[in-house]
Amino acid sequence: MRERLAIEGDLAQRTEFCGMIGRGPGMQELFDLIRRLAPHVRTALITGETGTGKELVARALHHEGPRRVRKFITINCSAVVETLFESELFGHVRGAFTGATENKVGMFEQAHGGTLFLDEVGELPALVQAKLLRTLEAGEVQRVGSLEQRRVDVRVIAATNSNLTQLVAEGTFREDLFYRLNVIPIPLPPLRDRREDIPILTQHFLERLGRDLVPPRPNVGVSQEAMRQLMAYAWPGNIRQLENVVERTLAFSQGRTQIDVADLPPEIQAAAEPGLAVRVAFPDDGIDFENYVHDVERELIRQALRRADGNKRRAADLLQLKRTTLLEKMKRLQP
Template sequence: VDSIIKLVDSDRGFLMLADRGGDMRFRIARDREEHRLEEKDFEVSYSIINDAVNRKEPLFLSDLHTHDEFKDKKSVVALDLRTAVCVPIVRDEKVIGVIYTDSHRIKNEFSPDDISVVGAFASQAAIAIENARLHGELILSRENLERENLSLRQELSERYEFSGIIGKSKSMIDIFDTITKIAPHPTTVLIQGETGTGKELIARAIHFNGPRKTRQLVTINCGAMPEQLLESELFGHVKGSFTGAVSDKKGLFETASGGTIFLDEIGEMPVQLQVKLLRVLQEGEIRRVGDNTPRRVDVRVIAATNRDLAEDVKTGRFRQDLFYRLNVVPISIPPLRDRVEDILPLIEHFLRKYAGKMDKDDLRIVPEAIKALLANRWTGNVRELENSIERAVALSGESHVLTREHFADFVRHNDIVDQLGRQETLKQKMLVVEKRIITEALRESGGKVTQAAGALGVTRQHLHNKIRQHEIRHH
């Protein structure tokens, strides 16, 4: 309740729970100084509460004096209310309570982030209250709600989890549905998405939800080694086929036979190897380096890339026939910035994961920090969000709360407009924008200058010159 009072900038707040007859009873009453209210101050607008309960929808009222529906209500007039928030606590389609705050001051319009965070708190409260009621241990105090917070986070995360993948957005639910449909079959899958979106997690979910789950899932990064070594790793070699080939060696396709091979960064595979991979997909057989004997393999192929392969086909960088063979079932993972509704469940999941690992189970994140995390663009996607949570937990010390300052290195304030405003000439303003674009490209590429240069359409040397000019740290 204290956190919500602070979040929506109210004077006081209440937690009210429905008794067996359905009437709302006061359980927690606090003011903005985090003090308990005396019973004589337990006066609220039941008109607002009843409306929210009947609708089963939250009410965010910024100026009650001008609100057509509530400005003349006796309770609003008697209490001289200017703003109010009332959020129903719903469990199994039934309203079991409300969180109510009000103020005598006018507030600016509530932002979508305010509404989202308050809704998340209400969801957690619903789980906590229902669990406590089931066990007959409903101790209605702020301290008890905080002790229950870890189990609440776990239950909230599990509601949005599929084989270790967290997400409740429509795009992720659609992906879960696709995985369920294709997992039982040996169909080839192409997963496309930006770096850090979780492409390998999708591949693992497909493998471990299908009939091949008891056999090997073999993973290789096609962009991490030179062509000759990659060919040997994929298809194997025979003794004497090249310098250093002192014995016969199985390739990963043979190792994965009966199971699945995950070809990450398939867009980086050299064109000559693309021909050999096409033969595997068409014929179901491989030839080791230095050997003319074909060998049968039974492998499900799942490939992934952060490149636009359709565009690479047009430029001749990627073979069209291989693209069609791989793209039987395409799965496109949207960047995290396009599915903001997944951020809260991910925050809860990663906080539980790393707080548990570091023996800090009572750690929580304050609403202001959650708002900052929701507002961030997360150009590094889920991986960057996970890193930010892990770092914040590790550096939290003896604190029991994570504040906005714990995420300062990851949450980039919207400062570019301020920076532009401080520059006088067009050239100075352009340099500000150029530095930001280069910084973001380096962040997205994990500090890899060549990859960032490709994304920006400039040469590696040109980008190096710009990095030195702007004194950008990228390692």
């Protein structure tokens, strides 16, 4: 058990990049993309479901680029009161409005020379969208209540879990701003499309969260049956949900060195259908963890294809995968 945990920990280290973990082809391609873009990109749009790690990608672009020693400023656009948006982003001068008792430096000016991360950019009010577009195009900001234009040199990275194309069609998001932000699109895959990463992500969270416990428990593992359930679950909350589940299971495992199915939340216990996962007896001298995970994936794909009468698109739907992802996995998992 200790040797297996050590192997999994080493694997997590080799597949970690700027706080992100992934050994599958999708994440490795993302890591390569970040390395290529970071030295040059000035504007990027990161898209993905809630909990997929959009802020980590933004921080990686900042850290791997020439602005790494300058500030990284974050604003959550869904958490700012609409009437204060303009002041938060662009600043204001004293007397600009009731309560403006002193000058305020906006986030664009704070991020001068560095990076401004606009999280949930789809929530921006229409007026602020217009001013943001001008700032991106002219490199200038105008504080509320002032006529002075101030030069700013800022890399802008935006992120959203909304469909901006649909918001543009509905008229709630400016088309010109969308194209200005979408210079470099960076889509993030949901966890259900990268199930091969679930074991090392789980082990990573177990080790990190276990070290913070009193007393520390950094060497907790996961039983094969529990891992089958984790890999069969759809993870609507993605990596953030997985981290929360790991934290919960550590609490429910009550000092034991192994997480079992009974420690998992009910919805995850019920996720896998009986007989769907590969049945492998655990030998006395251990198991090849990576090959076992590959066997689980291969069996899931085989069962889905059988139910879909060989139709790959329908099999992909059954597995909640993109068809291209399924084809990629089938090629990689060929014996």
